[in-house]
Structures are given as structure tokens and as C-alpha cells.
Amino acid sequence: MKIAFHASPIMLAAALALSAGCTITQTQHARAVRTKQTQSSITSERAVAMLMDGNRRFMAGHSIRRDWPAEVHATADGQYPHAAIVSCMDSRTPMEVVLDQGLGDIFSVRIAGNVVDEDVLASLEYAAKVAGVKVIAVIGHSHCGAIKGAIDDVRMGNLSTLLEKIKQAIPSGQGGQTSKDAKFVEEVAAANVRHSMKEIREKSPILKQLIDSHELWLVGGMYDIDSGRVEFYAP
Ligand SMILES: [Zn+2]
Numbered sequence: 001m002k003i004a005f006h007a008s009p010i011m012l013a014a015a016l017a018l019s020a021g022c023t024i025t026q027t028q029h030a031r032a033v034r035t036k037q038t039q040s041s042i043t044s045e046r047a048v049a050m051l052m053d054g055n056r057r058f059m060a061g062h063s064i065r066r067d068w069p070a071e072v073h074a075t076a077d078g079q080y081p082h083a084a085i086v087s088c089m090d091s092r093t094p095m096e097v098v099l100d101q102g103l104g105d106i107f108s109v110r111i112a113g114n115v116v117d118e119d120v121l122a123s124l125e126y127a128a129k130v131a132g133v134k135v136i137a138v139i140g141h142s143h144c145g146a147i148k149g150a151i152d153d154v155r156m157g158n159l160s161t162l163l164e165k166i167k168q169a170i171p172s173g174q175g176g177q178t179s180k181d182a183k184f185v186e187e188v189a190a191a192n193v194r195h196s197m198k199e200i201r202e203k204s205p206i207l208k209q210l211i212d213s214h215e216l217w218l219v220g221g222m223y224d225i226d227s228g229r230v231e232f233y234a235p
Pocket of ligand 1: 089090145146
């Protein structure tokens with residue numbers, strides 16, 4: 001089954017255009033203190049472009065050489081992040097690293113299979129409504145163990161409950177497949193991102209209002225653990 005992402009919409013193209021103007025050779029970074037005002041000046045498309053820029057730096061081996069103690073000092077008085085990322089707990093997928101973001105830049109919500117439950121929704125509502133992020137990104141990844149576990153109907157303790165959430169993303173009529181079918185695993189991973197985005201829209205009136213009024217962008221993406229690339233999608 002082909003996953004019907006509405007890929008490459010105008011808004012992501014605009015973010016990509018913003019991103020394309022950025023150098024990837026920067027290696028040193030003097031951290032400016034971010035304020036509510038500087039956060040407000042960042043548009044949603046700029047926020048996505050900042051994530052894209054970071055991933056390009058990471059892939060090129062040109063991640064910013066950060067002065068971490070200086071970033072601690074610069075962010076001690078408050079946080080004004082531009083994005084919230086929902087991603088998997090997989091040890092190979094730390095979003096701050098693969099998107100080359102510093103302290104105070106992103107909220108990172110990590111949970112096996114990047115599923116969305118009420119606690120994740122609560123965290124995102126805080127990030128968007130209170131802390132003012134401009135984009136929420138749900139980012140799945142290739143070769144995801146949680147996706148494979150859902151496909152193989154693994155049952156173990158509390159994991160069973162979590163995997164049930166991922167099973168909702170498995171296309172109906174697709175019984176019989178196992179995680180040995182690599183193409184199917186990636187299809188379910190993509191569908192699972194889309195399902196989590198749907199959950200965010202449908203189960204949080206607060207986030208839906210912010211998204212519908214264009215104060216907040218909701219985007220999806222997939223991290224390729226073979227290449228280090230994050231490809232962004234739109235709802
Ligand atoms: Zn995973």
C-alpha cells in the first residue's frame with residue numbers, strides 16, 4: 001500500500017527555500033540570548049528551515065561547535081524554543097543531535113514508536129500554547145523496533161499497550177506480513193507518523209485551534225538511520 005502523504009506542499013517548499021540560503025560550513029557558534037521577542041520573530045516556515053539547516057549541517061559533518069557552558073548560561077533565565085519534536089526513543093535518533101539544535105532550541109518528546117498519548121498531547125500543548133513553539137514535528141525513523149514489534153504482534157508487559165497504538169496505523173487487510181518484509185516496515189513507519197499527526201489534530205482542541213489559525217505548523221518526517229537524513233512531510 002502506498003502511503004498518501006501530501007508531499008512537498010507550498011509551505012514546506014518555502015521552508016526549504018529559506019533553508020537553502022544557509023551555509024553548512026559554520027563550525028563555531030556564539031550563542032545569543034533568546035528572548036520572547038526573538039522567538040516571536042521566528043515564523044513557522046523559518047522554524048522548519050532551522051531544523052532542515054541543522055540536519056544538513058549534521059549530515060555534512062559540520063554541526064555547530066557549541067560552547068555548552070555558554071549555552072547553559074544563555075538559557076538559564078528562561079526558554080523560548082522554536083519547535084517541539086515527537087520522535088522515537090531509539091538510541092540512534094537523538095533529535096537535538098541529528099537536527100543540530102542547541103540548548104533551549106527544541107522540546108524533545110521521545111517515546112517508543114513516536115506514538116501520541118494524553119501525556120504526549122499535554123506536553124505538546126504546553127510547548128505550543130504556553131512556551132510558544134512555531135512548529136510541531138512528528139519524526140519516525142527507518143528500521144524502528146517498535147514498528148517491527150507491532151507488525152509481529154509482540155506481547156510483553158506494558159509494551160503490549162503501546163504497540164496497540166502503532167497497530168492502529170497498520171493498513172487493514174495487511175495481515176500476514178512480518179517484520180522481515182522491510183518495505184512493509186517502512187510503510188507502516190510512515191503511516192504511523194501520519195497517525196500520530198492525526199491524533200494530535202483530533203485529540204487536542206488546543207493544538208487544533210493553533211494549527212487551524214496558522215499560528216502553529218504540524219509537520220511529519222522520517223529519519224533515515226542509514227544516511228542520517230531527515231525528510232520532512234506535511235499533513
Ligand atoms: Zn523506533
